[in-house]
Amino acid sequence: MADLSVELCGIKLDNPVIPASGTFGFGAEFAELYDINVLGTFSFKGTTRQPRFGNPTPRIAECPAGMLNSVGLQNPGVEHVIAEELPRMKTYFCKPVMANVSGFSVEDYAYTCALLDAQDQIGWIELNVSCPNVHGGGMSFGTDPEAAAGVVRAVKAITKKPIIVKLSPNVTDIVAVALACEKAGADGISLINTLLGMRIDLKTRRPVLANNTGGLSGPAVFPVALRMVWQVAHAVDIPVVGMGGVSSADDMIEMMLAGATAVEVGAANLVDPYACRDIINELPETMRKYKIEKLSDIIKGANSWEKTL
Amino acid sequence: MRDITFEISENVPLTANVRRMRLYGDTADITRAGQFVNVRLDGFYLRRPISVCDAENGVLTLIYKCVGAGTERMSRMRTGERLNVLTGLGNGYDISLSGRRPLLLGGGVGVPPLYLLAKKLLAEGKDVSAVIGFNTAAEVFYEKEFASLGCSVTVTTADGSYGTKGFVTDALPEDATYFYACGPMPMLKAVYAKTDISGEFSLEERMGCGFGVCVGCTCKTVTGGKRICKDGPVFKKEELEWQI
Numbered sequence: 001m002a003d004l005s006v007e008l009c010g011i012k013l014d015n016p017v018i019p020a021s022g023t024f025g026f027g028a029e030f031a032e033l034y035d036i037n038v039l040g041t042f043s044f045k046g047t048t049r050q051p052r053f054g055n056p057t058p059r060i061a062e063c064p065a066g067m068l069n070s071v072g073l074q075n076p077g078v079e080h081v082i083a084e085e086l087p088r089m090k091t092y093f094c095k096p097v098m099a100n101v102s103g104f105s106v107e108d109y110a111y112t113c114a115l116l117d118a119q120d121q122i123g124w125i126e127l128n129v130s131c132p133n134v135h136g137g138g139m140s141f142g143t144d145p146e147a148a149a150g151v152v153r154a155v156k157a158i159t160k161k162p163i164i165v166k167l168s169p170n171v172t173d174i175v176a177v178a179l180a181c182e183k184a185g186a187d188g189i190s191l192i193n194t195l196l197g198m199r200i201d202l203k204t205r206r207p208v209l210a211n212n213t214g215g216l217s218g219p220a221v222f223p224v225a226l227r228m229v230w231q232v233a234h235a236v237d238i239p240v241v242g243m244g245g246v247s248s249a250d251d252m253i254e255m256m257l258a259g260a261t262a263v264e265v266g267a268a269n270l271v272d273p274y275a276c277r278d279i280i281n282e283l284p285e286t287m288r289k290y291k292i293e294k295l296s297d298i299i300k301g302a303n304s305w306e307k308t309l
Numbered sequence: 310m311r312d313i314t315f316e317i318s319e320n321v322p323l324t325a326n327v328r329r330m331r332l333y334g335d336t337a338d339i340t341r342a343g344q345f346v347n348v349r350l351d352g353f354y355l356r357r358p359i360s361v362c363d364a365e366n367g368v369l370t371l372i373y374k375c376v377g378a379g380t381e382r383m384s385r386m387r388t389g390e391r392l393n394v395l396t397g398l399g400n401g402y403d404i405s406l407s408g409r410r411p412l413l414l415g416g417g418v419g420v421p422p423l424y425l426l427a428k429k430l431l432a433e434g435k436d437v438s439a440v441i442g443f444n445t446a447a448e449v450f451y452e453k454e455f456a457s458l459g460c461s462v463t464v465t466t467a468d469g470s471y472g473t474k475g476f477v478t479d480a481l482p483e484d485a486t487y488f489y490a491c492g493p494m495p496m497l498k499a500v501y502a503k504t505d506i507s508g509e510f511s512l513e514e515r516m517g518c519g520f521g522v523c524v525g526c527t528c529k530t531v532t533g534g535k536r537i538c539k540d541g542p543v544f545k546k547e548e549l550e551w552q553i
Contacts, residue, residue, distance in 0.1 A: 025522040029539070033310070045524075053527070053534045059517040060525035062379075065515060074524045074534060208515075218354055224487045270518035271349070271356060273395070274312065 006040070009162035009187045010263050011096055013040035015017045016252065016295065017280050018100040020188055020266035021046050021100035021126065021166075022071065026085045028270070029090035042264060043098040043126050044085070047102045047116070049108045051077035053117050060109050061199045061208040066218025066245070067267055068197050070211035073102050073131065075293050078112045082309040096123025100166070102131045106154045117159040118214040124303055125161050127151060129181075130168040130193045142168035142193070145180035154183035163190035164241060169221075169228055170196050189232055190241035190264065218267040219245040226258050233259020249279050249286035254293065257302040310520050313339050314393045315369060320386055322413045323442050323450040326375045327418060327445070328384055329362070330392075336364040338397025341403070342426035343491070343511055343543045344369070346394040347519035353379050356395065358516050358538070362421035362430070369396075372421035372450075399542045402426050402509055404433060408486025412508075413439040413460070414477045414500055416492025420451055422511060426489055427460050439463070440480050442496065446471035478503045501546065502553040510549065 004015035019030075021043040030036050054074030061068040075182055076085070089097065099116045103109035113125055116155070129142035129151055141147045148165065155163055165181040167174060169192035178189050194215025199208040207213070225244020233240040242260030246252060247268040255263045268275035315334030322328050328359035339346075339361050346504045349358040353394070357379045375384050386392065402427070404411075411430050413423040420441045430437045439455045442465040450473055455462045464472030473480045477492070478499045488508030497510050504553045514537045517523035521539025528537055530548045535541060 023518075025524075029310075029521050051533075053529070056527065057528070059527070060355070060515045060517045060523070062353065064354075068356055068524065069525060071524055074527055106521060140493065242339060267354075269521050271521065272312075272353060273310075273518075 002287045002292070003296070004201060004280075004283055006262055006299070008241070009124060011162070012096055012260060015040045015283065016256065016260070017276050018042055018067045018098065018241065018261035018262055019276050020068075021128070021266035021267055023266045026081075026089055027093055028090065030273060033273055038093060038280055039095070040275055041095055041098050042093075042125060045075050045083050045101045046073050046100045046102045047075050047078050047112060048073055048102050048104075049112050050079055051075065051080065051203045054212040057208055058208060059214070061214065063197070063199065063216060063218070063220060065252045065268075066220035067196070067225055068199060068214035068216055070210060070214035071210045072211065077116050082115060082119060082123040086109055086119055090121065097121055098124045098126050098164070099127045100286060103151070104131055105135050106151055107227060109151050110154045110158055113296045114158050117161050122186070124164050125155070125159065126164045126166050126190055127155060128166045128193065130166070132169075140168055140170070141154060141175060143171050143239060145177045148177050149180040149184035152159065152181050152186050156185035157219055162187035164190050166193055167191040167232075168193045169224060169244075174228050174250055175231050175235045178236050182236045182238050186197055186238060188239045188241060188261075189236060190243060191227050192221070192244045192270045195221055195224065224256060227261050230258040230302075248273065249282035252279060252283065253290060253292070253298065254259065254285060256298050257300070259300040261299050310395055310397050311335070312393065313338075313396050314391050316361055317320070317388055317390050317392060318368070319388065322425070323372065324448050327448070327450055328375065329371060330371045330383070330386070331393060332369045332371070334369060335398070336367055336369050338366040339369070340397065341401025342429050343401035343422050343489075344397060344399045344512055345519070345542065346396045346436045347398055347516070347524050348383065349393040349427055350379055352382065355517065356519060357383070358398070358519050360422040360511070361425060363425050365476075374416065374418040375415060394524055395519060399538060400510070400540065401544050402489050404429050406507075406509075407433075410436045410438065410486045412485035412488040412511050413437065413486055414490040414492070414496075415439065416477060416484040417443060417448070419490075419492030419496070419511070422491050423489065424451065424454065426460075427455060427458050431459050438482050438485060440465065440477045440482075441476055442466070442477040442492070443471075444468065470547065498551055498553055501551050503550065509543050509547065512537050512544060513542065
């Protein structure tokens with residue numbers, strides 16, 4: 001009997017499959033299709049202190065093997081999430097859920113996290129540090145190790161639940177950001193958020209996205225994500241959640257071999273609403289194929305080649 | 310919503326770049342006119358949302374315009390090939406509000422979803438008028454099909470090469486009780502501005518998922534942001550706050 005379970009920051013997951021924030025809403029649309037309790041957990045829609053309408057449309061553009069989005073963190077705000085979404089979620093999801101939190105100042109993050117930390121249903125808080133810092137000239141928290149660490153320190157000081165920091169790949173040295181977050185008290189790291197990209201409409205000569213640029217996701221980003229998971233997992237001593245273009249059980253195993261303790265699945269949910277259920281169903285057969293009895297045994301299990309300079 | 314694989318039974322041109330595809334499969338999830346399906350195409354990451362023209366007895370009819378590489382790929386598919394779709398998406402039109410003399414307003418490739426709507430309204434014994442607009446005579450399609458259902462049909466062309474010269478808003482009947490509109494945004498905004506009666510608009514936007522989770526296709530309404538794919542694509546006139 002294949003053992004799919006893993007442990008993420010002290011909480012056991014039946015399997016490492018986690019739908020990524022922004023591709024799964026609060027789970028209700030998927031719960032109409034299948035019993036989402038088969039998931040390890042899921043990371044719900046990125047939540048901010050205030051409700052947000054998000055960016056103007058078009059917000060979606062297609063790319064070879066992927067897509068761009070510039071949704072702009074549309075969400076109903078943390079108070080609505082606690083009053084409406086979490087009670088409704090109880091009717092179809094009975095495992096600890098991952099709360100994804102965004103903010104535009106350290107105070108925003110702390111406010112939102114403090115409210116969510118008090119909710120029993122929530123197992124982990126995933127901090128999205130890719131948003132612009134309004135007090136830092138609009139530069140993303142996640143592009144500066146000190147700014148990212150500042151958010152982590154502020155949140156850790158007022159929360160009890162494990163804090164997983166979701167890193168932006170749009171940096172020169174992602175390991176430096178990961179190490180700064182670990183030092184500031186982060187319980188885990190998740191990566192990668194989307195890669196900044198753009199498309200231009202040849203007929204109108206305007207960017208396809210009304211925001212001009214957006215975040216690339218889908219299979220196109222998988223090798224970049226895998227490389228960053230590998231680098232970060234070999235630098236930090238806290239668990240790493242890998243994501244970026246994962247669409248199959250094979251991709252899951254590759255991410256875990258690179259160093260991921262659990263794996264988030266994003267864009268795949270949008271084109272195939274059964275993607276996560278199917279990956280979970282395929283995992284036992286895939287494990288047999290690669291002679292894996294216990295999935296947690298393969299975390300960071302890839303042996304690197306010796307490098308000659 | 311369900312994930313269903315259909316088999317293509319027909320894929321024929323109606324005009325130079327508008328085609329009709331008929332498919333065999335389970336159409337049970339399409340319960341209202343104005344719903345859509347999201348089509349998976351080999352070689353393309355995102356699905357393509359296409360409005361349902363007709364769905365009856367296991368035959369799905371889609372009318373689509375070739376506007377890019379995805380619909381171009383769709384146009385080359387042959388009878389017997391399979392097409393995976395997410396079916397039964399969106400809210401669709403509310404026929405209970407039509408009154409006795411509903412008016413259907415379609416522009417270009419916005420015409421097809423009004424066909425199933427016409428059938429449903431006629432089945433309820435309504436006196437249905439359709440005004441369908443195109444750019445030019447060569448782009449006109451489905452005039453006869455609407456007429457043979459039993460609608461009164463008016464065709465408009467922007468260049469006057471066929472039917473009434475002008476836009477659908479230049480041929481609005483005076484006694485309509487309620488309207489149902491689908492077409493390009495300038496047409497919808499003209500309908501919004503030029504009608505005294507209430508009605509419904511079917512909106513369009515670039516979509517990621519088509520079933521409400523990516524919130525890529527949000528529009529502004531009087532009650533805040535709504536997802537065109539899940540809360541729409543049909544919105545009541547009173548829900549929209551367009552600046553005309």
